[in-house]
Amino acid sequence: MKLKRKKKSSRYRGSQSAKRGRKARTRGSGNQGGKGWAGTGKRGDQKKTLVIKLTGGNNYFGKSRTLRRGTVPAKLDSINIKQVIINLPSLIQQGKAKENKGSYEVDLDGYKVLGDGEIKEKLTVKASAFSASAREKIEEAGGKIILIGKSGEKSE
Helix, strand or coil, X not given: CCCCCCCHHHCCCCCCXXXXXXXHHXXXXXXXXXXXXXXXXXXXXXXXXXXXXXXCCCCCCCHXXXXXXXXXCCCCEEEEHHHHHHCHHHHHHHCCEEEECCEEEEEEEEEEEECCCCCCCEEEEEEEEECHHHHHHHHHCCCEEEEECCCCCEEC
């Protein structure tokens, strides 16, 4: 007796919807409602272009960004006071520092100044951020602190 074989097409391997119309209907989570930006529909990547557009680039996807989702504050480079003093001659050469009557004016835009080291010179330091100990040491030596904001505006 000849056996009746099942057609291969009835197994639906490799089919995303397995002949149930579309992914969302049988997958739980209420058709993915309330699950953030998870895409639904037969073509699951359909929301990717929207996500890339809304986050301003492809920094939404991937393991390393699972909690951040594209809103990461810019990290400032840090520099210690002792490094500033050691490198004063080269900073003057580069045009990032000026000498004014026994004091120095140093422009460290994009840096956070940390308080490791000792100061004997008067410094007027312009930087994006200062640690509490750096503030204290600069002001004790008779210097000034000038904070530079995001768009370059200065505030004392």
